[in-house]
Amino acid sequence: MLSDKMQDALNGQLNAELYSSYLYLSMNAYFKSVNLDGFANWMYYQVQEELAHSMKLYDFINQRGGKVKLLQIEAPSTAWSSPLAVFEATLEHEQKVTALINELVELALAEHDHATSIFLQWFVSEQVEEEESVSGVLQQLKLMGEAKGGLFMIDRELAKRSAGAGSGTAE
Ligand SMILES: [Fe+2]
Ligand SMILES: [Fe+2]
Numbered sequence: 001m002l003s004d005k006m007q008d009a010l011n012g013q014l015n016a017e018l019y020s021s022y023l024y025l026s027m028n029a030y031f032k033s034v035n036l037d038g039f040a041n042w043m044y045y046q047v048q049e050e051l052a053h054s055m056k057l058y059d060f061i062n063q064r065g066g067k068v069k070l071l072q073i074e075a076p077s078t079a080w081s082s083p084l085a086v087f088e089a090t091l092e093h094e095q096k097v098t099a100l101i102n103e104l105v106e107l108a109l110a111e112h113d114h115a116t117s118i119f120l121q122w123f124v125s126e127q128v129e130e131e132e133s134v135s136g137v138l139q140q141l142k143l144m145g146e147a148k149g150g151l152f153m154i155d156r157e158l159a160k161r162s163a164g165a166g167s168g169t170a171e
Contacts, residue, residue: 001064001065001066002061002064002065002066002113002116003111003113005107005111006066006107006108006111006113006116007061007066007067008069009103009104009107010057010060010061010066010104010116011061011068011069011071012071012100013057013100013101013104014054014057014058014061014068014070015070015071015072015073016097016100017050017051017053017054017057017097018050018051018054018073019073019074019076020050020053020093020097021047021050021051021054022073022074022075022076023076023077023093024043024046024047024050024090025043025047025076026076026077026078027043027046027080027086027090028040028043028044028046028047029078030078030079030080030086031043031083031086036083036151036155037155037159038154038155038156038157038158038159038160039083039086039154039155039158041158041159041161042137042158042159042161045161045162045163048163053123053126056122056123060116060119064115064116077089083141083151083154084138084141084142087134087137087138087141088138090134090138091131091134091135091138094127094130094131094134095131097127097130098127098130098131101120101123101124101127102124104116104120104123105117105120105121105124108120137154137158140154140157141154
């Protein structure tokens, strides 16, 4: 059984993952609106990943005999000044999520809830990948600077991201 405290924390993380999908869906819409379809494509698959994270938490809470509580999902921003600004916000968001996961792990350890601790290890590794892939795109955008041709090239690169094919950044 999950403790009430652990259950609340996992429900909080379920909300954070749903918010992540909502944020990236908003970023997808932004990229669509400025005709950067490759960037939009990258965000589209990011949305699917965050929904998958949400469902992992949802299933785990149920599996442990806990009670799922669906909380209100905050409205994300809808406009950004540039693709660079979007990816800066994305990295900042992923770093925030990493901190939340680390707090959950700390709580699971403090409660001697080993099942939850093991379950959370997947998220710990996933956050390393998330920060790495977002940083990769951010570095490309920074290297490109003001060059318009560079944006087009990155857009073509990000168009290659597909389900289960990694994050589509340059190898
Ligand atoms: Fe996530
Ligand atoms: Fe994420």
